[in-house]
Amino acid sequence: MSTSTGPDPAAATGRDDVQLTDPELIADPYTGFGRLRETAPVARARNLDGSPMWVVTRHDEVRAVLDDPRFANNPLSVPGIDSDKRAELLVNMGLSEEYVPYIADTVLDTDPPDHTRLRKLVSRAFTVRRVSGLRPRVEQITADLLDALPDHAGDDGSVDLIEHFAYPLPITVICEMVGVPEADRPLWRRWGAELVQMQAPDRMRSALVEMVEHIRGMIAQRRETPGDDLLDALIAVREEDGDRLTEKELITMVLTLVIAGHETTANLIGNGTAALLTHPGQLERLRRDPELAPRAVHELMRWCGPILGTRPRWATEDIDLGGQRIPQGEPVMAMIVGANRDPERFDDPDRLDITRTYETRGEQHTGFGHGMHYCLGAALARQEGEVAFTRLFERYPGLSLAAAGDELEWIPRPGLRALRRLPLRLGRD
Numbered sequence: 001m002s003t004s005t006g007p008d009p010a011a012a013t014g015r016d017d018v019q020l021t022d023p024e025l026i027a028d029p030y031t032g033f034g035r036l037r038e039t040a041p042v043a044r045a046r047n048l049d050g051s052p053m054w055v056v057t058r059h060d061e062v063r064a065v066l067d068d069p070r071f072a073n074n075p076l077s078v079p080g081i082d083s084d085k086r087a088e089l090l091v092n093m094g095l096s097e098e099y100v101p102y103i104a105d106t107v108l109d110t111d112p113p114d115h116t117r118l119r120k121l122v123s124r125a126f127t128v129r130r131v132s133g134l135r136p137r138v139e140q141i142t143a144d145l146l147d148a149l150p151d152h153a154g155d156d157g158s159v160d161l162i163e164h165f166a167y168p169l170p171i172t173v174i175c176e177m178v179g180v181p182e183a184d185r186p187l188w189r190r191w192g193a194e195l196v197q198m199q200a201p202d203r204m205r206s207a208l209v210e211m212v213e214h215i216r217g218m219i220a221q222r223r224e225t226p227g228d229d230l231l232d233a234l235i236a237v238r239e240e241d242g243d244r245l246t247e248k249e250l251i252t253m254v255l256t257l258v259i260a261g262h263e264t265t266a267n268l269i270g271n272g273t274a275a276l277l278t279h280p281g282q283l284e285r286l287r288r289d290p291e292l293a294p295r296a297v298h299e300l301m302r303w304c305g306p307i308l309g310t311r312p313r314w315a316t317e318d319i320d321l322g323g324q325r326i327p328q329g330e331p332v333m334a335m336i337v338g339a340n341r342d343p344e345r346f347d348d349p350d351r352l353d354i355t356r357t358y359e360t361r362g363e364q365h366t367g368f369g370h371g372m373h374y375c376l377g378a379a380l381a382r383q384e385g386e387v388a389f390t391r392l393f394e395r396y397p398g399l400s401l402a403a404a405g406d407e408l409e410w411i412p413r414p415g416l417r418a419l420r421r422l423p424l425r426l427g428r429d
Helices: 023-027 029-039 059-067 085-092 114-123 128-132 135-152 161-166 168-178 182-197 201-224 230-236 247-277 280-288 290-304 378-395
Strands: 042-046 052-056 313-315 319-321 324-326 331-334 423-425
Touching (some): 023 029, 059 319, 059 331, 128 378, 135 161, 168 230, 168 247, 168 378, 182 201, 201 230, 201 247, 280 290, 280 378
Parallel strands (some): 052 331
Antiparallel strands (some): 042 052, 313 331, 319 324
């Protein structure tokens, strides 16, 4: 059992319920959720809006929640629930009911049979072959961004890797894959940031409207003049029985793929770079043996992945989980951050080790999820991470932090572990 000190998720507030907005828990989620995993692996909590929910922190229970169809992604799948609290929250934030479905009724929020249908249709366009064929272009985009880094140095000689590399790489890749014109990509990056951070409702509302209308215009243009990108493939794809994506589903799918296709990867690159620079022994191993890159990406996703907790799942019936009875209709959040550092699953889990091996095959961490909602773009994210880490440290062998590790600024949002900035000194080429 760990003897580490740090935030106590419940005791810090003087209440029995875990407060997900507790500043100490946000600042150090590893210690806080690690303690919770040891003392109350299935615990009562309060969501961002103060509503009650459950949080699950042990590896086995987290995977069980993600793999058990009795835990629904859509609350309307629960017998007796006739209103979607997620949509109501978005409307209360000022979003128009007309546009709420574009972010509340995505493939991430559906259950079978709708989810099965949507995922099957999209998988026909989002193939392994299509992703693998992108690697030369990912390498070229990476090289161009790395060559340009010195041009972005500030007066103190430092460069913000988040602004000038971690974000531009995946947003450029996913935009090229979808078919977003180059001139429009800065807009998409801004829209994506405003939608994900959810810190300014007015900007979030305008970003959603602008993005939906932009995608609608792209679809209309493609139907007149087809091309050879993912959007064209999504428009053309259909099942054997003639089933295909509606225009609303197309817009929602493109929006989801672009947001999910760059935010997580950008934050993985930022978090992973900071981790390697503060663990020089691990960085030296990667430099000596670039073939370790695939394992390094998995280990970084486990150790410092950006997604701390999943979207809530709702119990469709009374379910026993980790010694607790979850009543029908109550939401559960699977805490990835707890599962990925569970000592029952990982030897010395707080240690970063890019050579880590396992006795069983398959992905051991839950950074990309698990079960039917496993990340559709995981292969692309892994590929971008492998290229980014190997080429960054190859191009700039003298790379170093321009701020102390404990001075780095993290975005203060529950459920997310992401750097606001990552100032680096490039050193000699």
